């Protein structure tokens with residue numbers, strides 16, 4: 001497995017998690033979603049999956065958490081498969097914002113008005129509008145089933161507590177969606193689109209699920225277990241590019257410098273990372289930094305990427 005044999009990697013991963021564990025007490029959980037605020041902040045765990053489908057885990061990998069913004073990668077890929085890049089990138093841009101993930105500021109100043117990229121909340125809400133399906137329920141089920149197939153886990157489903165918590169407190173997302181309806185051609189019913197978004201964010205996963213999905217992205221869109229193609233290789237490349245430029249929002253530059261591996265964070269403290277041609281990595285560390293990315297998770301990813309020479313810029 002990746003420069004190291006299985007047992008050595010297992011031992012290394014354990015020691016990297018132990019080394020980074022003190023940072024897990026420094027972050028804050030995402031209290032603006034009350035159900036996420038109740039999760040202990042000092043959890044830390046990681047799983048890696050290589051392209052031969054071998055998995056190594058260490059730390060608190062029994063802890064399940066919700067995908068949150070990590071889901072934005074998969075709804076984007078589905079929208080690209082359903083509508084093609086011309087339509088998708090007519091509705092959302094391709095540029096990093098330098099702003100927090102839930103910012104509304106640039107929506108008013110961009111002409112024509114459209115979210116700057118699909119990884120910020122406004123962009124991801126627009127993408128939910130573009131995912132194919134006759135009803136909102138069908139659109140969501142297609143996203144969920146896609147995540148199930150990529151992770152080879154048919155049991156993935158919505159965490160009802162987190163979903164209710166997001167839906168009842170998601171005032172900022174509601175504001176973004178209504179603004180998009182008014183200015184940026186959001187076509188569907190606003191509350192129905194928001195429901196798809198809240199549900200995709202509330203899909204419950206494990207580090208292992210993230211590592212599997214990261215490995216598919218690292219494998220040009222093919223399942224490592226069977227080689228079966230799951231994603232058009234160009235859309236896979238597109239997703240990886242967005243992970244590098246926008247995956248950690250206004251912390252993406254720092255991640256590129258310090259880690260150098262495509263990665264997407266969520267406010268649950270999850271990180272999905274994908275080292276092309278090498279491996280997928282799934283991390284959980286619910287304590288967040290000021291930009292809403294897992295604080296200890298980022299340190300751990302830097303440690304893994306550094307020691308295994310994963311940086312795409314190296």
Ligand code: GLN
Pocket residue numbers: 067068069070101102121166173201265266267268292
């Ligand atoms: N559900 C979260 C929100 O809309 C997702 C944000 C995130 O993970 N960064 O605020």
